[in-house]
Amino acid sequence: MTTTDRERTAGRLLRSSAEHSYDPQVEIDWEAPFAPDLYFVPPHRSSLHGTALWESLTDQQRITLTRHELASVAGLGVWFETILMQLLIRGYYKQDPTAAHAQYALTEIADECRHSVMFGRMIGKLATPVYRPGGINAFLGKWIATTGTGPRMFAAILIAEEILDMYQREAMACEQVQPLVRMVSRIHVVEEARHVRYAREELARQVRAAGAGRLAFDKLVIGRAAYLCGTRLIHPAVYRSIGIDPAEGRRAAAANPHFRDTVRWSGERVVGYLDDLDLIDGPGKPLWRRSGLLPG
Ligand SMILES: [Fe+2]
Numbered sequence: 544m545t546t547t548d549r550e551r552t553a554g555r556l557l558r559s560s561a562e563h564s565y566d567p568q569v570e571i572d573w574e575a576p577f578a579p580d581l582y583f584v585p586p587h588r589s590s591l592h593g594t595a596l597w598e599s600l601t602d603q604q605r606i607t608l609t610r611h612e613l614a615s616v617a618g619l620g621v622w623f624e625t626i627l628m629q630l631l632i633r634g635y636y637k638q639d640p641t642a643a644h645a646q647y648a649l650t651e652i653a654d655e656c657r658h659s660v661m662f663g664r665m666i667g668k669l670a671t672p673v674y675r676p677g678g679i680n681a682f683l684g685k686w687i688a689t690t691g692t693g694p695r696m697f698a699a700i701l702i703a704e705e706i707l708d709m710y711q712r713e714a715m716a717c718e719q720v721q722p723l724v725r726m727v728s729r730i731h732v733v734e735e736a737r738h739v740r741y742a743r744e745e746l747a748r749q750v751r752a753a754g755a756g757r758l759a760f761d762k763l764v765i766g767r768a769a770y771l772c773g774t775r776l777i778h779p780a781v782y783r784s785i786g787i788d789p790a791e792g793r794r795a796a797a798a799n800p801h802f803r804d805t806v807r808w809s810g811e812r813v814v815g816y817l818d819d820l821d822l823i824d825g826p827g828k829p830l831w832r833r834s835g836l837l838p839g
Pocket residue numbers: 624654655658731735
């Protein structure tokens with residue numbers, strides 16, 4: 544892609560941002576109570592759906608589990624967005640402020656600011672714990688937020704954005720899901736379509752510009768990001784909400800063929816794209832295999 548193509552894409556994304564941006568503070572009815580009989584994620588996407596544990600739960604317990612699973616996904620989403628905003632603002636620091644490309648980076652940060660407020664407010668309304676990565680993942684998140692550039696930065700962004708997008712496209716159309724969750728999903732899907740477009744083009748450009756040594760290291764970091772997204776979307780502590788020990792719940796979900804299909808399905812689109820760029824191999828390949836995101 545030439546510099547002109549880059550500016551043309553950024554110009555289009557800026558126009559789309561001007562026409563289709565939402566303020567969740569005013570677009571969403573935050574005061575409306577949750578419906579007692581609706582789920583928080585489509586029930587067939589619950590990590591325990593189809594297991595003996597799931598069969599043993601009452602309808603209300605199943606709804607409670609999806610409430611905590613949604614909070615877990617949203618908690619991971621806020622965490623990713625906080626990293627992404629740091630990456631974008633650091634990239635912007637070195638750029639020409641008159642370039643459409645640089646202005647789009649700022650516009651995307653503005654989108655992510657609103658998203659994180661929206662997810663935070665939703666988690667507050669869910670009245671669940673705030674689930675987010677801890678330990679080594681928290682450390683790695685801080686590390687990539689302060690050092691991420693080039694292919695590893697845009698691939699990690701894309702993995703998180705595209706996986707979340709798969710879930711949200713389905714949730715926004717699902718009549719078994721709470722209206723508030725469907726609205727939050729719809730707003731996010733519309734705005735993330737621009738982010739995915741931007742990250743995909745940037746990633747392809749940066750891969751072409753990177754040397755072999757750089758790409759080998761980046762493939763390892765990208766594999767680690769995929770491993771996190773494939774394995775930690777659902778925080779094991781969510782199972783406490785229905786009286787199941789976190790280790791037992793995590794084991795049941797990991798062995799659940801329905802959930803394994805769900806994880807694979809959520810990765811289909813981004814795996815296809817990263818594979819075309821030859822980013823799913825080398826030192827990151829074992830982590831990809833353990834992520835559950837690869838087909839077969
Ligand atoms: Fe977002």
